[in-house]
Amino acid sequence: MFLHYVDLSWRSFKRTPMVSALMVFAIAIGIGVTMTSLSIYHMMTKDPIPNKSERLHHVQLQTMDDGEGYWSKDDVPFQVTYQDAINLQNGNFPYLRSAMYKAGFSVHLNSAQFKPFVQEVRLSSKDIFQMFDLQFIYGGTWTQQQQDDIAPVVVISKSINERLFKGVNSVGQSFYLDDIYVQVVGVIEDWHTPVKYYDPNNGSFNDPENIFMPFTMGAAYEITTAGNTNGWKHEPDNTFKELLASENLWWQFWVQLENAQEKEEFGQYLMSYMQQQQTLGRFNREQLTYNLFNVMELMDYRGVVKHDNQIMVALSFMFLAVCIANILSILLAKFLRRAPEVGVRRALGASKRQVFYQHLVEVTLLGLLGGVLGIILAQLGLWGVRASHGAYDALASMDVTMLFAAPAIAMVACIIAGLYPAWIVCKTAPAIYLKSQ
Amino acid sequence: MLTMNNINKVYQTDMVQTHALRDFNLQVEEGEFIAVTGPSGSGKTTFLNIAGMLETFTNGQYLLDGVDVGSLNDNQRADLRNQKIGFIFQGFNLIPDLNLFENIEVPLRYRGIKATERKRRVMERLEQVGLASRAKHLPQQLSGGQQQRVAIARALAGEPRFLLADEPTGNLDSLMARQVMELLEQINRDGATIVMVTHDPELARRAPRNIQVVDGQLADFTLYQGNPAVAVGA
Numbered sequence: 001m002f003l004h005y006v007d008l009s010w011r012s013f014k015r016t017p018m019v020s021a022l023m024v025f026a027i028a029i030g031i032g033v034t035m036t037s038l039s040i041y042h043m044m045t046k047d048p049i050p051n052k053s054e055r056l057h058h059v060q061l062q063t064m065d066d067g068e069g070y071w072s073k074d075d076v077p078f079q080v081t082y083q084d085a086i087n088l089q090n091g092n093f094p095y096l097r098s099a100m101y102k103a104g105f106s107v108h109l110n111s112a113q114f115k116p117f118v119q120e121v122r123l124s125s126k127d128i129f130q131m132f133d134l135q136f137i138y139g140g141t142w143t144q145q146q147q148d149d150i151a152p153v154v155v156i157s158k159s160i161n162e163r164l165f166k167g168v169n170s171v172g173q174s175f176y177l178d179d180i181y182v183q184v185v186g187v188i189e190d191w192h193t194p195v196k197y198y199d200p201n202n203g204s205f206n207d208p209e210n211i212f213m214p215f216t217m218g219a220a221y222e223i224t225t226a227g228n229t230n231g232w233k234h235e236p237d238n239t240f241k242e243l244l245a246s247e248n249l250w251w252q253f254w255v256q257l258e259n260a261q262e263k264e265e266f267g268q269y270l271m272s273y274m275q276q277q278q279t280l281g282r283f284n285r286e287q288l289t290y291n292l293f294n295v296m297e298l299m300d301y302r303g304v305v306k307h308d309n310q311i312m313v314a315l316s317f318m319f320l321a322v323c324i325a326n327i328l329s330i331l332l333a334k335f336l337r338r339a340p341e342v343g344v345r346r347a348l349g350a351s352k353r354q355v356f357y358q359h360l361v362e363v364t365l366l367g368l369l370g371g372v373l374g375i376i377l378a379q380l381g382l383w384g385v386r387a388s389h390g391a392y393d394a395l396a397s398m399d400v401t402m403l404f405a406a407p408a409i410a411m412v413a414c415i416i417a418g419l420y421p422a423w424i425v426c427k428t429a430p431a432i433y434l435k436s437q
Numbered sequence: 438m439l440t441m442n443n444i445n446k447v448y449q450t451d452m453v454q455t456h457a458l459r460d461f462n463l464q465v466e467e468g469e470f471i472a473v474t475g476p477s478g479s480g481k482t483t484f485l486n487i488a489g490m491l492e493t494f495t496n497g498q499y500l501l502d503g504v505d506v507g508s509l510n511d512n513q514r515a516d517l518r519n520q521k522i523g524f525i526f527q528g529f530n531l532i533p534d535l536n537l538f539e540n541i542e543v544p545l546r547y548r549g550i551k552a553t554e555r556k557r558r559v560m561e562r563l564e565q566v567g568l569a570s571r572a573k574h575l576p577q578q579l580s581g582g583q584q585q586r587v588a589i590a591r592a593l594a595g596e597p598r599f600l601l602a603d604e605p606t607g608n609l610d611s612l613m614a615r616q617v618m619e620l621l622e623q624i625n626r627d628g629a630t631i632v633m634v635t636h637d638p639e640l641a642r643r644a645p646r647n648i649q650v651v652d653g654q655l656a657d658f659t660l661y662q663g664n665p666a667v668a669v670g671a
C-alpha cells in the first residue's frame with residue numbers, strides 16, 4: 001500500500017505541477033536558510049577532536065593579586081605568563097604537555113625568485129603533535145635535545161611544504177623565518193579544525209598555524225607574540241627581558257590527562273606550584289584557584305558559540321515556520337479540491353486512517369523533494385558565507401550529520417504542515433461529494 | 438438483509454434544518470431488486486448513503502445483516518462497506534488520475550487483495566462491461582456511457598452482495614440506459630441485492646419492487662408492477 005501511495009502522490013504532483021513545484025520550492029528555501037545557519041552552528045558546537053577532547057586540558061592560573069579583576073566570568077585570566085608556561089613545561093610530572101603561543105614571520109628562501117609571504121607560526125613543545133593528533137607525512141617532531149638546545153628546527157604543514165618545496169620530502173631542507181634560518185624536521189598533514197579551540201584568544205574560527213617551532217626559540221630569539229598580551233600589573237615591560245619576567249599573560253598551556261585520577265593529581269600539582277610561587281612573591285592572594293578545562297568545557301567557558309549564533313538559528317527556524325504555514329494553506333486548498341475523490345475512495349472501502357495515511361505519504365514525499373533541493377540551496381548559502389567571511393571557511397560547510405538532517409527536518413516540517421489538511425480531508429463526510437455530479 | 442427502523446436524518450446548516458429523512462422504515466430481503474423513485478430533494482440519495490454507511494443518521498436503528506450499524510466505528514464501517522457494498526454514484530465519480538484498470542482496482546486494494554488476484558478480477562469485470570481493450574485509458578477519454586459502465590465494473594469488482602446505485606442511467610441515452618439496466622438485472626440474477634434510485638419510470642417498472650420516497654418518507658409500491666396507474670397517481 002505504501003508504494004501505491006507513493007505512486008498516487010507522484011501522480012498528484014504531476015496533476016498540479018506548478019503548485020507542487022511552488023510547495024517544494026517553499027520548503028526548500030526554508031530548509032536552505034535553516035540548514036545554512038544550523039550547519040554553521042553545528043560546526044561551531046561539535047567536538048573538534050572527539051578522540052581526545054576529554055583528555056586534553058587547558059590550564060588557567062589565577063595569577064592576579066587580590067582586588068584585581070579580569071573580564072572572564074570567573075575572573076581567572078585566559079592565558080598564562082611566560083614564567084608559568086616555562087615552569088609548567090619543565091614541571092616534574094609524567095604527562096604530555098605544551099606551552100605555546102603564536103608569532104608571525106615572513107617566510108622566504110633568501111632568493112630573488114621566491115616571493116616572501118607572511119605566516120603565523122606556533123611556538124610549542126614537541127608534544128603538541130602527539131597531543132593534538134597531528135599526522136606526520138615525512139620525518140617527525142624535533143627531539144627533546146633540539147628543544148633544550150634551542151635548535152632552529154621546524155615542522156611544517158603539507159600546504160607549506162607544497163609552497164616551499166613542491167611537496168617533496170623536505171626533511172633536512174632549510175628556509176628563512178625573517179632572519180632565522182630554520183631546518184625542516186617533519187611535515188604534517190594540514191591541521192583542519194572548524195574551531196581553533198586550542199587558542200581561541202584571537203578569533204575562535206581562525207585557521208590553525210602551518211609552521212611549528214620549539215617554544216625555547218621564543219626567549220632566545222626574542223620572538224614577540226602575534227596574539228593578545230594581557231597585563232594587569234604596573235611593571236616595566238618595555239624590553240623583551242622585562243616582558244619575560246613580567247606578569248603579562250600571553251602563553252597558552254595544554255596538558256594531556258588520561259583519567260580523573262591524573263586530573264586530580266595534576267590539580268594538586270598546580271596548587272603546590274602556586275604555593276611555591278607565593279614564596280617568591282607572586283600570587284598575592286588569599287584563595288589560590290586554577291581552571292583545568294577539557295576541550296568542550298573550554299569551548300563552553302570561552303563562549304565560542306556566541307549568543308548571536310543561537311539567535312540566528314532561532315530566526316531561521318521561524319522563517320521555516322513561515323514557509324510551513326504557507327505550505328499548509330496550499331496543501332489545504334489542494335487536498336480540499338480532491339475531497340470528491342476522497343469521498344469515492346471512502347465509499348469504496350477506504351477508512352479514514354487509510355485516507356489520512358495516503359495524504360501524509362504525499363506530504364512526506366513533498367518534504368523529501370524539498371529537503372534535497374534545500375541541501376543545494378544551503379550549499380549555495382554556505383558558499384556565500386565562505387565567500388564573504390574568510391574566517392568561516394572551515395565552519396561554513398555541511399558534514400554528514402547535517403546532510404542527513406536536512407531532508408529529515410524537511411519531511412518533519414511537511415508532515416507538520418500536512419497534518420491539519422490531511423485530517424480535514426479525511427474527516428469530511430464522504431457523502432457530501434457524492435450527492436450529485 | 439437490510440432493516441431500517443424509524444431512521445431520521447436532519448441536516449443542520451447555519452440556521453436551516455433540513456429533515457432529509459423522517460421516520461424512515463424499510464425492509465430489504467436478500468436477492469431483491471428495488472427501484473427507488475421520488476421527486477428531487479425527497480431524500481433518495483440520503484437514504485442510499487445511509488444504507489451504504491457513508492453517512493450517519495440522526496436517530497433510529499439500522500441493521501445490516503443483523504449488525505447494528507449505529508454501534509460501529511469508522512474503521513469497522515469502512516471494512517463492512519468494503520466487504521459487502523458496491524456503490525454506483527449519481528455522477529460517475531471515477532478518479533481522474535487513474536486509468537480504467539486502476540479505478541476498478543481501488544476497492545480491491547483497500548481489501549488487501551494480492552496483485553495477481555486483483556488483475557484477474559479487474560479484467561473479468563472489464564470484459565463483463567465490454568471495455569477490456571480500454572484498460573489503460575483514462576476516464577476522460579471515454580464517453581459518458583462507457584464511464585458509467587466502468588463505474589459499474591468498479592462497484593462489482595469486490596463482488597458485493599449489496600449494490601447501491603444512484604441513478605446509474607441518469608446521464609445516459611435510452612439505449613445505453615437499457616444496456617446498463619440489463620447488466621444490473623444480470624447481476625441481480627447472479628445473486629446480488631440491488632437498490633437503484635432512478636427518475637426513469639420505464640426502468641423502474643422493470644424492477645420487481647418499487648418504492649417511492651416523498652419528503653423523506655417511504656411510500657411502498659410492492660404491487661406496482663401489476664398496477665402502474667397507482668404509481669403515477671401518487
Ligand SMILES: Nc1ncnc2c1ncn2[C@@H]1O[C@H](COP(=O)(O)OP(=O)(O)OP(=O)(O)O)[C@@H](O)[C@H]1O
Binds near residue numbers: 435448478481484
Ligand atoms: N449535506 C447536506 N447538508 C444540508 N442539506 C442537505 C445535505 N444533503 C442533502 N441535503 C438536503 O436533504 C434533502 C434530501 O437530499 P437528497 O440529496 O437525498 O435528495 P434526492 O432525493 O437524492 O434528490 P435528487 O433526486 O435531486 O438527487 C434535500 O432537501 C437536500 O437539500
Ligand SMILES: [Mg+2]
Binds near residue numbers: 435481482483527603
Ligand atoms: Mg440524489
